[in-house]
Amino acid sequence: MKALGPIPPGYEHDAEGRLLIGGHDVETLVEHAGGTPLFVYDSERIALQARRFRAAFPDVALHYAVKANPYAPLLEAMAELVDGFDVASTGELGKIAHLGLPISFAGPGKRDQELETAIRAGITINLESEGEAERALAICQRDGLTARLAVRVNPPFGLKGSGQKMGGLPSQFGIDHDRAAALVRRIVEAGADWRGLHIFAGSQALQADALIKLQRETVALAASIAKEAGHAPPHVNLGGGFGIPYFAKDEPLDVEAVGEALAKSLAERPKILASTEFAIELGRWLVGEAGVYLTRIVDRKESRGKSFLVTDGGLQHQLAASGNFGQLLRRNYPVAIANRFDAEPEEEATVTGCLCTPLDLLADEAMLPRAEVGDLVAIFCAGAYGLSASPQEFLSQPRAREILV
Numbered sequence: 001m002k003a004l005g006p007i008p009p010g011y012e013h014d015a016e017g018r019l020l021i022g023g024h025d026v027e028t029l030v031e032h033a034g035g036t037p038l039f040v041y042d043s044e045r046i047a048l049q050a051r052r053f054r055a056a057f058p059d060v061a062l063h064y065a066v067k068a069n070p071y072a073p074l075l076e077a078m079a080e081l082v083d084g085f086d087v088a089s090t091g092e093l094g095k096i097a098h099l100g101l102p103i104s105f106a107g108p109g110k111r112d113q114e115l116e117t118a119i120r121a122g123i124t125i126n127l128e129s130e131g132e133a134e135r136a137l138a139i140c141q142r143d144g145l146t147a148r149l150a151v152r153v154n155p156p157f158g159l160k161g162s163g164q165k166m167g168g169l170p171s172q173f174g175i176d177h178d179r180a181a182a183l184v185r186r187i188v189e190a191g192a193d194w195r196g197l198h199i200f201a202g203s204q205a206l207q208a209d210a211l212i213k214l215q216r217e218t219v220a221l222a223a224s225i226a227k228e229a230g231h232a233p234p235h236v237n238l239g240g241g242f243g244i245p246y247f248a249k250d251e252p253l254d255v256e257a258v259g260e261a262l263a264k265s266l267a268e269r270p271k272i273l274a275s276t277e278f279a280i281e282l283g284r285w286l287v288g289e290a291g292v293y294l295t296r297i298v299d300r301k302e303s304r305g306k307s308f309l310v311t312d313g314g315l316q317h318q319l320a321a322s323g324n325f326g327q328l329l330r331r332n333y334p335v336a337i338a339n340r341f342d343a344e345p346e347e348e349a350t351v352t353g354c355l356c357t358p359l360d361l362l363a364d365e366a367m368l369p370r371a372e373v374g375d376l377v378a379i380f381c382a383g384a385y386g387l388s389a390s391p392q393e394f395l396s397q398p399r400a401r402e403i404l405v
């Protein structure tokens with residue numbers, strides 16, 4: 001038996017035992033959406049997270065990292081909850097440009113055409129290298145434009161315990177911290193509108209201590225770069241990295257503790273940052289637990305003493321749950337039989353998708369209520385890096401549906 005991840009708190013069932021999402025039972029949601037596989041996103045859960053952030057970080061702007069979930073209705077709902085969007089491509093920019101919030105654009109390998117689009121749209125470009133800076137400045141000179149440029153810094157430290165370490169290493173992300181001040185001076189002297197610094201060091205951290213330390217170091221680094229450059233940054237994006245529990249024994253992040261410590265760091269910040277506005281950019285923590293992936297069992301079979309529940313979904317929609325999205329060790333996500341959400345676990349079963357690869361596992365040797373053909377399987381924590389981070393074209397299976405409730 002292999003443990004399942006923890007189901008996010010607050011998911012209930014109706015009198016017939018059917019999982020409720022946003023107050024709607026799963027069968028009705030599936031019928032309404034036209035079938036499975038289906039991603040359901042609960043807007044109230046997202047709003048709750050945003051409110052929780054606001055309470056914990058009253059003096060810090062909240063940005064949404066579109067890469068976590070770019071579903072259009074979700075982005076529209078998000079526009080009411082956050083102060084800005086962070087995009088990683090002009091494709092993402094196209095999805096949120098009409099929503100009227102400040103936008104920043106980070107990510108390596110921005111093509112000249114993307115830089116030009118971003119400059120003309122008046123959004124902030126988080127520069128990933130000196131070469132990118134020169135290409136942006138050349139576009140401005142050629143076309144008589146002024147770019148809004150921020151310097152993304154590759155810090156000398158990382159985020160401890162982070163599922164995705166993006167600092168303290170040689171990296172394609174950001175400019176090494178000891179060259180950042182020189183680049184700030186270069187872009188200011190070239191006449192660009194310098195927007196400040198972006199320091200993102202990692203993702204999926206569950207330990208408050210690690211984030212507290214990281215944010216303290218990040219504020220200090222921003223101040224030291226600003227002093228060396230001789231310019232006060234209008235904005236400092238402190239990155240994010242807030243994680244959610246996916247696996248057995250994962251404990252939720254104590255966001256309030258992080259907020260309290262950051263307020264203290266900011267209250268004591270060096271003078272050069274006195275007028276700086278701070279932002280945190282989050283994806284997963286805002287939307288991850290609000291999403292549930294629903295897939296229907298199409299076959300039940302026994303093989304050499306093991307029970308298999310074969311569904312109409314799979315890793316082509318929910319790669320992360322299969323363990324193939326950067327995990328070193330495959331572990332089970334939180335999974336349940338959604339139309340028997342009130343039933344006790346009674347058998348060990350392996351839930352698979354319908355792809356012709358043994359990698360296509362949604363839950364391995366998990367204790368579940370007995371399930372039959374036609375039952376619905378729910379994979380929780382599917383709101384971030386779900387559909388858009390999965391190889392939907394693989395094996396030309398039907399596309400997944402999405403719905404925001």
Ligand SMILES: Cc1ncc(COP(=O)(O)O)c(C=O)c1O
Nearest residue numbers: 065068200203204240282283284
């Ligand atoms: C620059 C940047 N910002 C924000 C994010 C979002 O991270 P998360 O969804 O873990 O909050 C990422 C994720 O890799 C990132 O690279």
